[in-house]
């Protein structure tokens with residue numbers, strides 16, 4: 577299987593890694609060499625950790641040897657499937673899928689790892705809506721079991737079956753849903769995170785207390801503010817905007833504090849600061 581991944585950020589790097597662990601030949605693209613380098617070191621660190629714990633079937637060198645790094649979209653021409661994991665912005669994703677629709681071989685499947693953007697709208701932009709689908713991995717990709725599979729209006733049964741099989745070969749559990757704003761995962765998760773941010777804004781409790789209450793009281797592995805920092809506050813805001821616009825109900829209104837933090841460049845772990853401060857950006 578020739579497996580393409582576009583975007584070497586936290587999600588794209590993880591998706592490329594688990595595809596390579598499954599034995600696929602992987603091509604990973606970002607817009608600049610330095611982002612590819614960053615993605616490569618994220619993969620190397622993760623593989624080293626898994627190897628140390630005896631959780632890798634091959635050596636880290638063999639796994640990363642299956643990944644080629646590129647800035648050229650033409651390198652995706654022969655892919656059987658391409659998963660997009662770039663910034664959560666509908667216009668940017670549509671422009672990319674229009675290009676991919678022209679470049680990737682006609683039999684190739686195009687998939688988006690979007691957290692919330694309508695799959696049907698991206699599928700139309702690609703010019704191949706039958707061979708288009710949502711393949712939504714969870715963060716951190718190497719550790720999380722789920723792939724949410726989202727069928728667009730025109731997604732064919734063959735496309736859905738192909739992606740379900742690919743997800744299983746990657747060691748994941750695929751679960752399917754239909755194309756509604758935020759799908760299932762973020763329609764349920766993100767309003768909780770937004771409400772936790774609203775609690776900070778209203779002075780209900782300090783961030784540490786909010787996280788502690790949800791961790792110890794609800795057995796969540798991470799508190800909602802730690803999780804928001806982990807996901808990226810820009811991505812959280814983009815998802816809330818899609819829910820608010822798409823479902824039209826003010827209960828999905830993004831917290832003004834979330835908006836202000838994104839405006840201030842506080843994006844969470846990836847920028848070094850969000851609700852908490854991190855040693856390395």
Ligand SMILES: CC(=O)CC(=O)SCCNC(=O)CCNC(=O)[C@H](O)C(C)(C)COP(=O)(O)OP(=O)(O)OC[C@H]1O[C@@H](n2cnc3c(N)ncnc32)[C@H](O)[C@@H]1OP(=O)(O)O
Pocket residue numbers: 621622623625626690691713714715716717718719720761762765797798803807
């Ligand atoms: C926004 C969207 O569209 C959708 C989403 O993805 S929403 C986000 C979904 N994800 C979550 O909700 C994650 C919630 N958090 C968790 O499940 C857990 O905290 C976790 C799985 C991330 C970490 O597990 P943990 O046991 O709580 O923490 P931690 O001890 O730090 O990690 C366990 C080990 O995994 C390792 N690890 C962490 N990330 C890793 C990675 N990417 N690769 C390999 N190993 C990794 C850690 O280094 C650690 O190793 P040691 O035990 O040797 O120190």
Ligand SMILES: NC(=O)C1=CN([C@@H]2O[C@H](COP(=O)(O)OP(=O)(O)OC[C@H]3O[C@@H](n4cnc5c(N)ncnc54)[C@H](OP(=O)(O)O)[C@@H]3O)[C@@H](O)[C@H]2O)C=CC1
Pocket residue numbers: 582583584585586587588605606607611660661662663664665668672689690691692712713714715806807808811846
């Ligand atoms: N963060 C999360 O927990 C999850 C995120 N997602 C989704 O995955 C996608 C990626 O998110 P995430 O990895 O967190 O984001 P990141 O910001 O970590 O990474 C996005 C990457 O894509 C690059 N990029 C931007 N535009 C292009 C382009 N036109 N072509 C190629 N690469 C490009 C970015 O480069 P640059 O740095 O220059 O912007 C960056 O390296 C989003 O759609 C998000 O909603 C899905 C599940 C979980």
